[in-house]
Every structure is written in structure tokens, then in C-alpha cells.
Amino acid sequence: MNASEFRRRGKEMVDYIANYIESIEGRQVYPSVEPGYLRPLIPSCAPQEPDTYEDIMDDVEKIIMPGVTHWHSPRFFAYFPTASSYPAMLADMLCGAIGCIGFSWAASPACTELETVMLDWLGKMLRLPPAFLAEEAGAGGGVIQGSASEATLVALLAARSRATRQLQAAQPGLPEAAVLEKLVAYASDQAHCSVERAALIGGVKFRAIPSDGKFAMRASALTGALERDRAAGLVPFFVVATLGTTSCCSFDSISEVGPICDRENLWLHIDAAYAGSAFICPEFRHLLDGVEFADSFNFNPHKWLLVNFDCSAMWVKRRADLTGAFKLDPVYLQHSHQDSGLITDYRHWQLPLGRRFRSLKMWFVFRMYGVTGLQAYIRKHVRLAQEFQSLVNQDPRFEVCAEVTLGLVCFRLKGSNTLNEHLLDRINSAREIHLVPCRLRDKFVLRFAICSRTVESAHVQRAWEHIQGLAAALLEAGQA
Numbered sequence: 001m002n003a004s005e006f007r008r009r010g011k012e013m014v015d016y017i018a019n020y021i022e023s024i025e026g027r028q029v030y031p032s033v034e035p036g037y038l039r040p041l042i043p044s045c046a047p048q049e050p051d052t053y054e055d056i057m058d059d060v061e062k063i064i065m066p067g068v069t070h071w072h073s074p075r076f077f078a079y080f081p082t083a084s085s086y087p088a089m090l091a092d093m094l095c096g097a098i099g100c101i102g103f104s105w106a107a108s109p110a111c112t113e114l115e116t117v118m119l120d121w122l123g124k125m126l127r128l129p130p131a132f133l134a135e136e137a138g139a140g141g142g143v144i145q146g147s148a149s150e151a152t153l154v155a156l157l158a159a160r161s162r163a164t165r166q167l168q169a170a171q172p173g174l175p176e177a178a179v180l181e182k183l184v185a186y187a188s189d190q191a192h193c194s195v196e197r198a199a200l201i202g203g204v205k206f207r208a209i210p211s212d213g214k215f216a217m218r219a220s221a222l223t224g225a226l227e228r229d230r231a232a233g234l235v236p237f238f239v240v241a242t243l244g245t246t247s248c249c250s251f252d253s254i255s256e257v258g259p260i261c262d263r264e265n266l267w268l269h270i271d272a273a274y275a276g277s278a279f280i281c282p283e284f285r286h287l288l289d290g291v292e293f294a295d296s297f298n299f300n301p302h303k304w305l306l307v308n309f310d311c312s313a314m315w316v317k318r319r320a321d322l323t324g325a326f327k328l329d330p331v332y333l334q335h336s337h338q339d340s341g342l343i344t345d346y347r348h349w350q351l352p353l354g355r356r357f358r359s360l361k362m363w364f365v366f367r368m369y370g371v372t373g374l375q376a377y378i379r380k381h382v383r384l385a386q387e388f389q390s391l392v393n394q395d396p397r398f399e400v401c402a403e404v405t406l407g408l409v410c411f412r413l414k415g416s417n418t419l420n421e422h423l424l425d426r427i428n429s430a431r432e433i434h435l436v437p438c439r440l441r442d443k444f445v446l447r448f449a450i451c452s453r454t455v456e457s458a459h460v461q462r463a464w465e466h467i468q469g470l471a472a473a474l475l476e477a478g479q480a
């Protein structure tokens with residue numbers, strides 16, 4: 001493909017994308033394919049001679065689209081949102097074209113510098129304490145990770161390294177292996193599974209702290225676990241607090257947990273993967289109170305802030321905690337500016353070496369929407385969730401199962417888990433809308449998450465009528 005064909009195909013692709021998004025509602029939100037559907041539809045080897053572009057695009061409609069779950073459909077209410085906006089898609093095109101690998105400042109200065117400034121912009125939108133910002137040569141700063149799971153792992157590994165150094169300083173000669181087997185990480189029993197996984201990968205013990213009646217981690221449960229582990233000769237070193245849990249969007253009490261971590265010298269990492277975007281609205285900012293106690297804070301603009309995947313924003317109070325844990329400097333990656341103190345080499349802040357120019361997406365989105373546009377977007381989603389909640393509350397056959405703070409409503413039919421499993425089966429088999437469940441204690445619960453950029457009140461109303469219809473048929477069948 002030469003430049004002139006790229007010009008033509010590129011314009012066609014933009015039209016294809018705009019048509020796809022505009023008419024997405026007409027597509028079946030959840031595909032009707034069985035596992036293994038795709039292999040028989042395409043050749044078993046790559047073509048020896050080139051295919052034509054027309055053939056490829058034909059196959060996109062024939063082979064790919066029938067197997068796509070349409071996450072951006074206004075009929076999609078599953079998981080949490082994944083962000084999508086036109087400015088972010090355009091910036092992603094440019095990112096692909098520049099195609100630099102920004103592992104160090106010298107590897108592409110704009111890639112590093114824009115990222116540092118964008119994380120400061122975003123940090124200020126959230127009113128993060130200045131300690132987390134890089135500007136004016138502070139000790140903190142932000143970085144874009146690929147995912148919240150990666151951010152948690154990076155935080156855990158940095159905390160592990162800091163704890164090991166401190167223990168070895170206190171007890172010279174103590175072997176690293178002896179330290180490792182004593183280290184314990186903590187999170188609530190509602191934390192995302194990526195937290196336990198980070199502990200597994202990091203080779204440290206993990207404790208799930210029982211959450212309270214509102215699915216929040218509280219001081220008393222945490223201190224109890226810390227005391228038991230210290231009494232057993234173990235070394236607590238790392239706590240993850242979740243703001244906006246995946247199951248029901250509950251909030252750990254960081255104003256309680258924070259001071260404990262501070263007092264006991266535990267690294268506090270805050271995972272606000274979904275909810276973090278809402279903190280740009282003053283009315284939700286109080287949910288972040290206590291962040292001043294954290295060593296690291298993370299949320300995903302790629303979930304709810306209109307920046308397409310991947311873009312997970314992570315801030316640390318002390319950059320040196322990361323670079324101290326992950327820094328290696330082989331000759332082929334060194335450059336003449338690196339010791340000037342002004343330079344960030346982001347490869348020391350992350351697991352991979354290579355990194356894309358992801359801050360372009362943030363820059364385009366923040367400028368095209370403005371803070372007020374982004375706030376309006378968050379508020380619209382929250383309003384739609386409240387609308388759905390009030391619909392559920394008006395129907396005595398149903399109950400809402402957890403407090404609705406942002407864009408997620410957990411609900412169920414009053415009755416057995418089996419009844420609710422059947423309801424979800426019927427919903428997802430009908431393929432009008434798409435939902436996923438969660439378990440809250442011993443209850444099987446349906447999650448209704450406001451996801452699509454284009455979802456409106458009418459979609460929420462229709463979804464609810466659809467759910468009611470299926471529930472009525474199910475209850476009738478049960479009585480027959």
C-alpha cells in the first residue's frame with residue numbers, strides 16, 4: 001500500500017468507523033457464535049501471495065463482526081464501561097503513525113514530556129495532593145500504565161523492594177529470601193482479583209480482609225489482621241484500598257485505612273480503576289479524601305474518561321521508590337541527558353521496555369471536551385444509573401443490593417439465587433441487552449452498568465421494560 005492508496009483507504013476506514021458507531025445499536029450486542037467459530041472461516045495459513053484490501057474488508061463484516069461483542073452499543077450494560085471517543089481514536093491514529101517507542105526521554109522527548117504534563121493536568125483535575133505531581137521538580141509524578149492490574153503489580157514490587165531494603169538495613173546480613181517469605185500484602189475481600197494475582201506474581205503472602213456491611217474495608221478488620229500477622233513473626237508491607245469495587249462499586253474507607261498504613265510504615269496503593277474518573281466532579285471528590293496517605297494511586301481513564309484503551313494513570317509520591325526498584329542501565333539504553341535530574345526515563349517506572357505515545361489520546365480528549373465536558377459526561381452516566389435504580393425500586397418484585405454511588409446498579413429479583421441465575425440466562429440469551437452478574441456474600445446479583453458513550457434515558461427505560469418482561473415470564477413459568 002502506497003501513500004495515495006493509504007489516503008483513499010484511510011478515508012474509507014474513517015467512514016466505516018463512523019458508520020459502525022452510528023448504527024451500532026442495530027447490531028446484536030452479544031454475538032451468537034460458539035467457541036471455535038472462526039477457524040473454519042479463514043485459511044489455515046497466511047496467504048502466500050497478497051490478498052486485496054476489498055477482500056479483507058469483506059471478511060471484516062463476514063467473519064469478524066459476527067463474533068464481536070459490541071461494547072460501545074447503548075444496549076451494553078456489562079462489566080464496567082470501556083472508553084471510546086472520536087478524538088481519542090484520531091489521536092491513536094497519529095500515535096500509530098509516529099510509532100515511536102518512548103522508553104527513555106531521548107527515545108522520543110515529546111512522548112515522555114507530554115505524558116508527564118498530561119498526568120499533571122489529570123492530577124489537578126482530580127485535585128490530587130501536590131506531592132503526586134511532577135511539576136516544579138516535585139518528588140512525585142505520574143505515568144501511563146497499560147492496565148490497573150499492571151499498576152498494582154508495579155506498586156507491589158516497588159513496595160516489596162522498599163520493605164526489603166529497610167529490613168536489611170535494620171538487620172544487616174539478612175538474606176533476601178528470608179525477607180520475602182515474611183512479607184504480607186492486604187486488600188479487602190471485595191478487591192479486584194488482580195490484587196491477589198500481583199501478590200502471587202510478587203511471591204508474597206496475601207490476606208483478604210473481610211469487608212463490612214457496605215462492602216468496605218474498615219480500620220478494625222485491617223488492624224486485627226496486621227496484629228495477628230505481626231504476632232506470628234510476619235512482616236506486613238503493602239495494602240491496597242479500592243475506591244469503586246468491581247462487584248458493587250463500594251468504597252474502602254481510606255480516611256481510616258490511610259493513617260494505619262502511615263503509622264505502620266505500609267505502602268498504601270489505591271485502586272480506583274473505574275471510579276477515579278468521577279473524582280473530576282467536585283460533588284464526588286470527597287470519595288477520594290484520604291488519598292494524601294497513599295504512596296501510589298491509580299485509575300483508568302480508559303474506563304470512564306473517554307480515552308480509548310489502553311490508558312491507566314498511575315501516580316506515586318516518590319518517583320525514587322519506582323526507579324529504586326526497577327532501574328537497570330545497559331549501555332545501549334543510556335543517553336547523555338539522563339543524569340540531569342530533569343529527565344524522566346519511563347522505562348524505570350514500568351514492567352515492559354517499549355511504550356506507545358499514549359498521552360496523545362489524553363491531550364486530544366482533554367482539549368476537545370474540556371473539563372466541563374468531561375464532568376458533564378460523568379454526570380450523565382450517574383443520572384442514568386439513578387434512573388435505573390428508581391425503576392428497580394418501583395417494582396416490588398425486585399431489590400437493589402448495594403448503594404448506588406456512581407454508574408453501577410446491583411439488583412436482583414427477591415427470591416433464590418437459582419431464580420436470578422435463570423433471569424440472567426434469559427436476558428443474555430435474548431441478546432437484546434448484555435449484563436454480567438456478581439456475587440455479594442452468598443447472593444447472586446445482576447449488575448447494570450451504564451457503559452456506552454451514546455446511551456440515553458430511552459435505552460435505560462427500554463432495557464428495564466425488557467428485564468421486567470423476562471422476569472414476569474420467568475415467575476409465571478415458576479408458578480405453572
Ligand SMILES: *Cc1c(COP(=O)(O)O)cnc(C)c1O
Pocket residue numbers: 080146147148149150192194242244245246271272273274300312
Ligand atoms: C476494572 C478493574 C480493574 C482491572 O483493570 P485493568 O485495567 O483491566 O487491569 C482493577 N480494579 C478494579 C477496581 C477494576 O474495576
